[in-house]
Amino acid sequence: MSVLGRRTAVATFLRSFVVQGSWNYNTMLGSGFAFALLPGLRRIYADDPEAYQEAVRRHLEHFNAHPYLAGIALGATLRLEDEGAPPETVQRFKAAVRGPLGSLGDQLVWATWLPLVAVVCLVLYWTGAPGLWVVACFLVLYNVGHLGLRIWGLRTGLEAGRNVARRLGGAGLDRKALRLHPVGALAVGALAGTLAGGRGGLAEVGWSWAAVGAVAFVVGLVWGHRAWRPAAVMTVGVVVVISLLGGLP
């Protein structure tokens, strides 16, 4: 870790938790990224305050990545700066990694890990597990993956520097996400089974509710994300209509 050292790595890691603190439509993660780099840049340019401020300004440019994987870019950027790479090289590196770090993180975390853990915990809830246990299970299970990914990301970036793309490819995060899909399908099946036919499920309230639930499930399955907003709007609409009908004399 050369001039950077363990303390700088820890400071960068902690700052990576607020990397989206000033997310905006001009530079997206850019300002948060520069903010997280400050301890490292201060160390690298300790003897040259002018060069330090210049480096801060350079890193205020547009940048985007999944927040949990931003540590990979943070670590690799610090390593490049530490090695004295020309600003254009650092800029090109950041431009090259921002797309993959965004899409990979979205696929792995938002589209796989988060819903998988949430569904497992919803199944626990609707099968009668104690509430506190459900919430604790969700937070612990989710954050084991979350924190593990953040720690691995920053460490990989600091170690690999400009070769981080190769390390990222070798880690096979996209394949890992795909490997979780059958587990996700199993969990969704368990959730659907619990909600429809489990104890206190829709079928026990009335078979007509179970039938409507089955139709709703198929609508989501066929339409995908296009079905989400209409379903939410319809729920709100039906609740409003029932409220108004209930208020009639």
Place this chain on the structure above:
Amino acid sequence: MELLRLSVLGGLLALDGTAVGQFMLSRPLVAGTLAGWLLGDAGTGLAVGAVLELYLLVSFPTGGARFPEGSTATVVAAGTAAAIGGPGALPLGVALGLLWGHLAGATVTLLRRVNARLVPGPETAASDVHLTRAHGVAVVLDFVRGTLVTGSGLAVGRLALGPAATAWPLGREDSMALVLVGGVVSAGILLHDFGGVRAQRVWFLAGLLLGVLVPRLL
């Protein structure tokens, strides 16, 4: 005092949504329980949170996308449901939460526009001090936004939904079924995302069987 505490909780959880940490304390399952616990009714909070979690399973804070804000919406929904009580508390709270989540999402978009003016760009003569200050102010603004959104939602909920809860005609079980049916759409969407029925039929059917049988055997 109760409204203030819930509003501050909404502000703190809104921070976890995007700006600080993302430990998922902001997910409805957790936010609902915390809001309910603050009101001495963690059970109702968790019930509202679980239903909203089901709805928001497929809504993620990806990049620049506009998304419903689950944290403040759930605190509003759980806070309202626990306050109004009765069989209508759950559907009315959930409906308000879904509506408020969209309004809160619009305020996130607005804040991101404000942030664009607030933070220095690479072309400015900004220093590290300027950057640190702007970054900190943006985080504080997000907290204030979350607090105000939650406070206003709770005020609207308590004023407008109290009479509706009194007149709510459905029983507790039908009310739960009503909100679950809408949420089940998200489960379908999720299976679609995990590869669809054709690719995952064995896993899905195994899960379905487990879901029906295991709770009956326990």
